[in-house]
Amino acid sequence: MNDSRRTFIRSLGRAAVAVALGGVAVALGRRYAGRRSVWQLDPHKCIACGRCATQCVMAPSAVKCVHAFGMCGYCDLCTGYFPPEPPSLTTAAENQLCPVGAIQRRFVEDPYFEYTINESLCIGCGKCVKGCGAFGNGSLYLQARHDRCLNCNECAIAQSCPADAWRRVPAEEPYRVKDRPSQDQKG
Amino acid sequence: MSQKSRPLSFQFPISSFRLRFPFLRFILLLLALGLFAGLLQAAERFPPPDFSSGYQIPAGNFPAGVAVWREWGDVLLLAGALSLASWLAIKRRSRALILSLAVLSLLYFGFYRRGCVCVIGSIQNVAVALTNPGVVLPLSLLAFFLLPLIFALFFGRVFCSAVCPQGAIQEAVLVKPVRLPEWLARPLEWLPFLTLTLGILTAATGCGFMICRHDPFIGIFRLGGPRVILSIGFLFLVLSTFIGRPYCRFACPYGALLRLVSFLSWRPVTITPDECIRCGLCAEACPYGAINTPVPDEVARDRQTGKGTLRWILLAFPLLLMGGGALGYVSGSAIARLHPGVRMADYEQARPSLVSDRNLPERLAVYRQAGGAISELQRQADQVIQRVRWGALAAGVFMAGVIGFSLIGTWVRRAQPDWRADPARCVGCGRCFRYCPREFRRLRAAGSSPGGLTT
Structure with missing residues (x-):
């Protein structure tokens, strides 16, 4: 008698848990069907503080510099490539702002130079981004590269980002491609 | 100009x-x-040149994101591993195979996937999605949250036994098990409920994913990470060599959920499907204190006379709940300091900080530069603090309830003639199988070697 009552109560409990789990599944599943998201940073909010290089759980970081060639001025004196007051405007190591020499400078035609990011070297420190944004067109910008990004539950960079630039974006459009100058570079 | x-x-x-x-x-x-600076908005400082040499402006290179099939592949792997673990623990009953599956899961979900995607962490995503209607929750993540619970409803904690990488890494290093006395183990078992409620509370109120941030094994899976987390991870590993699964039993928030569900499970892992001969050898083998001692009829009846005491406990119960709620409400404002917005407001008001954050000056500078008002910051911070306070009140009541029921559990003992695995505590490691003489004989008769790994 006692035993069958307990069995009955346990079955009731099981049913209650099943209903609760089903409720969660239906409530959330219906609302979010088919929508996936990944982490990405908004280049217009980014202040190139350098934390992307150090905070990412990946080493080197999943964040790398991207070049919007369409925005680039192809300057000879590129402030993303050269530090302030470079000894000379050549590709010698002492003239380069990039700590790992990941930017390739190639002569196109007088007086224009093309700058390409060697992604295998880039560590996502954003030094070039800062230089280009401060005095140039802002065509260099940082993006989480989705061939490297683990898409962590809570992005470690996003936690420490002082500019609050990180958001989850739809997985179908995983990049925030920059095609216009940022607000603070306007006018 | x-x-x-x-x-x-x-x-x-x-x-x-x-x-x-x-x-x-x-x-x-x-x-x-x-x-024309005033007229021209967002003009480039150096307009892109018109090339005369026929130079083509290169297109950007953007590697594709995570493929959909990979996400669902993980869900299929999880479901497959859970089914296999259930079969191994309940039908095949082989400790060696259970441990092998656990090691495979550790290699894939732990080291290869680097601990992300993770069933334990999915609690937070579900908590956020349930409390914030605008949040996107991938269906695969929902499946990760639900599948182990559904299996627990049927077969107990088979997820812990051979699928969870965090469980597997502890199981694999347990070489010299020491049994913790009940007076110590029981209060420690309240802690997972605390991490569960705090994890849900902090995630739902935007204070961050504390479960992920404090996962001790994530640094080991990724072979690197913050030094504090790595040291906690190694501490847990060292503890795991003699205390069975300290994280699973005394910290894991998902373990708390599984305990609640497994308690009601339909066909949990048993020591033997045969008759118990009451030798008690199984309890010697269990490092998790998950095998309940038989309670003779007389003792049970004796306990029944202790109903008076139980009545007092039940009277004290509302007081306990109120105390828990009050404690939660009071600690709410401290918990709210995990929210970066609240910390920014604190910093602005020069209030002493409970949580150190080196990013605050820069955060505030950017906030100001973007035209954010400090009064608005303060208003939002106050809102967060209020939300966290009420959430913490609920969490406090829940915790008091957990502690209360756990204490009542020590008083109420029903008659139980056999040694029995406690479905809430049993993680289905399979150690007891070959220790049980009946099971040993049964397995040998069935043609499978009950031997194998000894620990």
Whole structure:
């Protein structure tokens, strides 16, 4: 008698848990069907503080510099490539702002130079981004590269980002491609 | 005009580079543009050149994101591993195979997937999605949250036994099990409920994913990470060599959920499907204290006379709940300091900080630069604090309830003639199988070797 009552109560409990789990599944599943998201940073909010290089759980970081060639001025004196007051405007190591020499400078035609990011070297420190944004067109910008990004539950960079630039974006459009100058570079 | 000419007035020493004719023309163009600075919004400082050499502007290179099939592949793997673990623990009953599956899961979900995607962490995503209607929750993540619970409803904690990488890494290093006394183990078992409620509370109120941030094994899976987390991970590993699964039993928030569900499970893992001969050898083998001692009929009846005591406990129960709620409400404002917005407001008001955050000055500078008002910051911070306080009140009541029921559980004992695995505590490691003489004989008769790994 006692035993069958307990069995009955346990079955009731099981049913209650099943209903609760089903409720969660239906409530959330219906609302979010088919929508996936990944982490990405908004280049217009980014202040190139350098934390992307150090905070990412990946080493080197999943964040790398991207070049919007369409925005680039192809300057000879590129402030993303050269530090302030470079000894000379050549590709010698002492003239380069990039700590790992990941930017390739190639002569196109007088007086224009093309700058390409060697992604295998880039560590996502954003030094070039800062230089280009401060005095140039802002065509260099940082993006989480989705061939490297683990898409962590809570992005470690996003936690420490002082500019609050990180958001989850739809997985179908995983990049925030920059095609216009940022607000603070306007006018 | 001032801003337009800034790139040039920044000035490298003019002698350090040769001005070429197009460059001069460029300066003139810039000066002219500068006159229209007020009219022209967002003009480039250096307009993209018109190339005469036929140079083609390269297109950007953007590697594809995570493929959909991979996400669902993980869900299929999880479901497959859970089914296999259930079969191994309940039908096949082989400790060696259970441990092998656990090691495979550790290699895939732990080291290969680097601990992300993770069933334990999915609690937070579900909590966020349930409390914030606008949040996107991938269906695969929902499946990760639900599948182990559904299996627990049927077969107990088979997820812990051979699928969870965090469980597997502890199981694999347990070489010299020491049994913790009940008076110590039981209060420690309240802690997972605390991490569960705090994890849900902090995630739902935007204070961050504390479960992920404090996962001790994530640093080991990724072979690197913050030094504090790595040291906690190694501490847990060292503890795991003699205390069975300290994280699973005394910290894991998902373990708390599984306990609640497994308690009701339909067909949990048993020591033997045969008759118990009451030798008690199984309890010697269990490092998790998950095998309940038989309670003779007389003792049970004796306990029944203790109903008076139980009545007092039940009277004290509302007081316990109220105390828990009050404690939660009071600690709410401290918990709210995990929220970066609240910390920013604190910093602005020069209030002493409970949580150190080196990013605050820069965060505030950017906030101000974007035109954010400090009064708005304070208002939002107050809102967060209020939300966390009420959430913490609920969490406190829940915790008091857990502790209360756990204490009542020590008083109420029903008659139970056999040694029995406690479905809430049993993680289905399979150690007891070959220790049980009946099971040993049964397995040998069935043609499978009950031997194998000894620990």
